[in-house]
Amino acid sequence: MITVRDLVMRLPSGGQSLTILDGVSLEVAAGEVVAVTGPSGSGKSTLLGLLAGLDTPSAGSITVDGVEVTRLGEADLARFRRRTIGFVFQSYHLIPTLTALENVAVPLELANTAQPLPAARRLLDEVGLASRADHYPAQLSGGEQQRVAIARAVALAPPVLLADEPTGNLDSATGGHIIDVLLALNRQRGSTLVLVTHDAALAARAGRAIALRDGRLVNGHQAR
16 A cells, blocks of 8 residues: 655755655555654654655655655646545644534535535544534634544545644543544544554554654564
């Protein structure tokens, strides 16, 4: 499903080149749940953004669902992301002037889905928020906002879901519930889930954890 080969990411910094990722290679099978761990600055979020085609690496290749992402132009990248990738952000990124229902409906409307609002309501029900459909983000707790964001991310049934510190702004109990939601969706839909986390307990619930340090892959092991 995901193949990364010799991935390098360098950025200019103070007249020099700062290496964020340094020769990372990995594979993620279809339907797998993989946690990417490591200290701040190790390159975790950069790797996730590259998998989503949100940035271009300095060297190396990324293939997702049979598409070599690193060879795509902007128009093809946009189509790839819409068809293949769902992305969950740490800070939710909901539109504050839209209700929960309307936020989830946005990708459905952009994709010209028939009856987007009923479809969005079913998605909210799937994440346990049917009763909060008409509330605005400011009226929702952090955990509720993240569940809305998850429903929006899976609205077009992407084969790959990427989550960047999805519990980072939440207390441990709420964060645990968010992981329950993500794992349940993974099982129900058969999608591939790659999540970035600092939380060892969260990482332990993935099928496999990989660790980055100083931009390099340290290990990859099966979680118990």
